[in-house]
Every structure is written in C-alpha cells, then in structure tokens.
Amino acid sequence: xxxxxxxxxxxxxxxxxxxxxxxxxxxxxxxxxxxxxxxxxxxxxxxxxxxxxxxxxxxxxxxxxxxxxxxxxxxxxxxxxxxxxxxxxxxxxxxxxxxxxxxxxxxxxxxxxxxxxxxxxxxxxxxxxxxxxxxxxxxxxxxxxxxxxxxxxxxxxx
Amino acid sequence: xxxxxxxxxxxxxxxxxxxxxxxxxxxxxxxxxxxxxxxxxxxxxxxxxxxxxxxxxxxxxxxxxxxxxxxxxxxxxxxxxxxxxxxxxxxxxxxxxxxxxxxxxxxxxxxxxxxxxxxxxxxxxxxxxxxxxxxxxxxxxxxxxxxxxxxxxxxxxxxxxxxxxxxxxxxxxxxxxxxxxxxx
Numbered sequence: 582x583x584x585x586x587x588x589x590x591x592x593x594x595x596x597x598x599x600x601x602x603x604x605x606x607x608x609x610x611x612x613x614x615x616x617x618x619x620x621x622x623x624x625x626x627x628x629x630x631x632x633x634x635x636x637x638x639x640x641x642x643x644x645x646x647x648x649x650x651x652x653x654x655x656x657x658x659x660x661x662x663x664x665x666x667x668x669x670x671x672x673x674x675x676x677x678x679x680x681x682x683x684x685x686x687x688x689x690x691x692x693x694x695x696x697x698x699x700x701x702x703x704x705x706x707x708x709x710x711x712x713x714x715x716x717x718x719x720x721x722x723x724x725x726x727x728x729x730x731x732x733x734x735x736x737x738x739x
Numbered sequence: 740x741x742x743x744x745x746x747x748x749x750x751x752x753x754x755x756x757x758x759x760x761x762x763x764x765x766x767x768x769x770x771x772x773x774x775x776x777x778x779x780x781x782x783x784x785x786x787x788x789x790x791x792x793x794x795x796x797x798x799x800x801x802x803x804x805x806x807x808x809x810x811x812x813x814x815x816x817x818x819x820x821x822x823x824x825x826x827x828x829x830x831x832x833x834x835x836x837x838x839x840x841x842x843x844x845x846x847x848x849x850x851x852x853x854x855x856x857x858x859x860x861x862x863x864x865x866x867x868x869x870x871x872x873x874x875x876x877x878x879x880x881x882x883x884x885x886x887x888x889x890x891x892x893x894x895x896x897x898x899x900x901x902x903x904x905x906x907x908x909x910x911x912x913x914x915x916x917x918x919x920x921x922x923x
Contacts, residue, residue, distance in 0.1 A: 616773035
C-alpha cells in the first residue's frame with residue numbers, strides 16, 4: 582500500500598499552466614489588431630443602412646468620422662430630437678466641420694493628406710437635409726473623399 | 740551535509756502562474772475599450788465646390804439618366820415612376836444600350852447619371868438608390884473585365900487594366916442641389 586502512495590506523491594499530476602499566459606497573450610494580440618480604440622462616445626443614435634457595394638476603409642488613421650443622427654434618450658431633454666451632427670465626442674454645428682477636419686489633418690503626414698477619407702456615419706432614418714449641408718461643407722473645405730458608412734446587406738443575392 | 744542550504748531548497752524559477760491573470764486583465768481592458776467597427780461603406784468622390792451650378796442643359800437628353808427621389812422616397816426615373824428594385828437593370832441597359840435605342844446613351848462614355856433628391860428624402864432611401872447605381876456600374880465593369888481579361892473587376896487588378904475598363908465605362912454621377920419641399 583505504501584508503495585503506491587509513495588509513487589503518487591513523487592509524480593505531480595498537475596496540468597502545467599505555464600503556457601496559459603501565451604494563449605491569453607495570443608488572444609490579446611488578436612484583439613488589439615482587429616479592433617480600434619473607441620474614440621468617441623456616441624451621443625446620437627446611428628444605425629447605418631444596408632448596402633451591397635461596399636469598400637473597406639483600410640487605414641484608420643486616415644479616416645475621420647462624422648456622426649449624424651437623433652440625440653439619444655439621455656441628451657434629448659437638452660438637444661431635442663432633431664437630427665444632429667456629432668464631431669469627435671461632442672455635438673457640433675455645420676460650421677465646426679472645417680476646424681474639425683483641420684485638427685485631424687495635422688495628425689497626418691503631409692504627403693498623405695490626399696488620402697484622408699471622411700466617414701459619414703449617418704442614421705438611416707435621418708432626412709437628407711442635414712446630410713446635404715454636411716456634404717456641401719465638406720466640399721467647401723476641400724474634403725472630397727467621402728465614405729457613406731453602411732452595413733453589409735444580409736439578404737444580398739450574390 | 741544533511742542540512743541543505745536554503746538556496747537549494749528555493750525554487751529559482753519565477754512563478755508564472757499569475758502571468759495568465761495579468762494577461763487576462765489586459766485582454767479584458769482591450770475588450771472593453773475597443774469596438775469591432777464595421778468600417779465599410781460606399782466610397783464617393785464629391786465634386787469640388789464651385790459657386791455656380793454646372794449647366795447640364797447642354798447635354799443631350801438621350802445621354803442623361805435622371806433619377807429623382809422625392810420626400811416620400813418615391814422614384815422618378817427619366818420621367819417615369821419606378822421601383823428601386825428595377826433601377827439597377829434599367830441603368831445597366833441605359834448605359835450599355837445594347838440595341839442602340841435612340842433614347843439611350845450614345846455610348847457608355849457619354850452616359851451621365853443625374854441624381855436629385857429632396858431635403859426630406861430619407862438617408863436610407865438615398866443610399867439605396869446610390870447603391871443600386873453603383874451596383875449597375877460595378878456589374879458592367881465586371882462583365883467587361885470578364886470579357887477582356889477573364890477575371891471579375893476588383894481593386895487588386897493591375898492599374899492599367901482598371902484604367903482601361905474605367906475609360907471605357909466611366910462612372911459619371913452628377914448630383915444636383917436638392918429641392919426642399921419636404922424638410923422636416
């Protein structure tokens with residue numbers, strides 16, 4: 582009897598957890614690569630429409646985001662329910678767009694200024710009036726590369 | 740000798756058991772602060788700003804494919820009400836004009852799509868229409884590319900190929916200043 586127990590005592594039947602950190606680190610790096618740091622808290626409700634002809638925005642550092650939608654419940658008492666523009670993390674007016682674009686531009690190397698894309702993340706229910714005003718302002722500011730953010734249509738026939 | 744030195748007894752390895760916890764903490768931090776955004780969309784090149792409106796009256800009517808979207812999201816294509824589902828096919832036939840119809844584009848290079856919406860048009864409807872028009876061109880490019888090079892049109896194609904196709908069927912979409920009948 583004592584023979585058995587002695588043997589068991591010598592060999593340690595523990596699972597080695599030494600590789601666990603490696604696995605977790607792998608997961609961590611995966612997430613770091615595929616995600617973007619959340620840059621702004623959304624103060625407007627944005628549910629982008631569906632589309633099929635999508636192009637992917639490649640470099641996140643060359644993209645600035647303009648959100649248009651109705652203020653969320655929390656902000657409705659202050660800002661009403663009319664569609665509003667959000668730049669960065671605050672509500673803005675159309676006149677703030679040039680400054681916003683300029684602020685983003687200085688973070689980008691000069692030779693890549695032509696590749697800057699403005700991503701318009703617009704709620705599907707918003708009417709074109711405000712979108713049109715934003716577009717006009719973008720044109721006036723010389724920001725002509727625009728991406729209408731949209732989701733992949735799940736029932737697209739391809 | 741029976742008494743071992745304390746250094747021998749001491750395990751000289753650093754305990755790596757807590758490494759996993761640290762990594763987990765980092766992982767959770769990143770999960771919370773990041774978003775997997777679907778950074779996809781329809782890329783559009785806006786025309787440069789000019790004070791005067793471009794004059795499209797000089798164009799021949801047969802070359803203009805006018806699409807109007809009103810505040811009720813209804814479509815009027817070349818003077819006739821249609822549904823968004825038919826838009827893609829109509830646009831394709833108009834651009835290519837396979838039977839040389841006298842009221843359609845002389846040739847694809849002369850075709851112009853004119854899109855006009857109202858300020859009260861919903862963004863959803865606008866984007867759906869835009870998507871269909873873009874899809875029409877994409878399908879035409881695909882067909883031409885298959886014909887010429889045997890592969891569907893894609894952004895990874897050599898630049899010369901892409902240019903040849905785009906020269907043959909250029910994407911010309913002009914957006915007129917919207918009307919403001921239905922502003923909310």
